[in-house]
Amino acid sequence: xxxxxxxxxxxxxxxxxxxxxxxxxxxxxxxxxxxxxxxxxxxxxxxxxxxxxxxxxxxxxxxxxxxxxxxxxxxxxxxxxxxxxxxxxxxxxxxxxxxxxxxxxxxxxxxxxxx
Amino acid sequence: xxxxxxxxxxxxxxxxxxxxxxxxxxxxxxxxxxxxxxxxxxxxxxxxxxxxxxxxxxxxxxxxxxxxxxxxxxxxxxxxxxxxxxxxxxxxxxxxxxxxxxxxxxxx
Numbered sequence: 001x002x003x004x005x006x007x008x009x010x011x012x013x014x015x016x017x018x019x020x021x022x023x024x025x026x027x028x029x030x031x032x033x034x035x036x037x038x039x040x041x042x043x044x045x046x047x048x049x050x051x052x053x054x055x056x057x058x059x060x061x062x063x064x065x066x067x068x069x070x071x072x073x074x075x076x077x078x079x080x081x082x083x084x085x086x087x088x089x090x091x092x093x094x095x096x097x098x099x100x101x102x103x104x105x106x107x108x109x110x111x112x113x114x115x
Numbered sequence: 116x117x118x119x120x121x122x123x124x125x126x127x128x129x130x131x132x133x134x135x136x137x138x139x140x141x142x143x144x145x146x147x148x149x150x151x152x153x154x155x156x157x158x159x160x161x162x163x164x165x166x167x168x169x170x171x172x173x174x175x176x177x178x179x180x181x182x183x184x185x186x187x188x189x190x191x192x193x194x195x196x197x198x199x200x201x202x203x204x205x206x207x208x209x210x211x212x213x214x215x216x217x218x219x220x221x222x223x
Contacts, residue, residue: 044217047210050212102151105159
């Protein structure tokens with residue numbers, strides 16, 4: 001069974017750094033793209049970027065380029081989304097999902113940034 | 116960047132009736148179009164990919180059609196569990212693989 005399991009909810013202050021994770025199981029992690037999607041409170045889905053764990057090819061939405069970093073450790077079948085300096089406007093639910101059309105989704109990680 | 120526009124923003128339909136949701140792309144995305152369903156407090160779920168192929172486990176009452184710039188999701192006979200928000204997404208041109216803004220399907 002394909003599963004994507006994300007790390008737990010985070011509460012951070014503006015300016016802090018953060019790295020959230022998404023662990024894949026039940027399939028060959030290196031053979032499928034992993035993407036990240038933002039959903040701000042009460043809003044729609046925003047495509048942030050995508051990574052191919054097999055060769056680390058990474059593509060970012062222009063809206064998120066330079067704001068976040070997507071990476072993966074294929075030895076532990078885990079993808080990451082990280083921020084170096086969080087803002088209040090980063091408060092959102094973040095989902096990881098598999099493939100170019102997202103056939104499997106993680107359960108989401110709620111990130112709250114507040115002073 | 117390709118802009119995906121969904122209509123209507125909200126659709127009110129009675130259980131048992133048919134629902135038709137639309138999605139338009141600002142330029143051709145061929146058949147590289149997916150539909151998702153999202154219920155409150157849940158992650159989205161893939162319904163349709165390739166514009167018309169149902170994902171694993173998706174009931175036959177969900178149907179997708181279209182190509183190029185015009186796409187439709189049809190739910191043939193609405194069940195209570197179908198009331199949710201629906202998103203389309205193009206995965207033809209990146210980055211980004213843009214989503215539409217969503218259509219909320221509500222009970223009439």
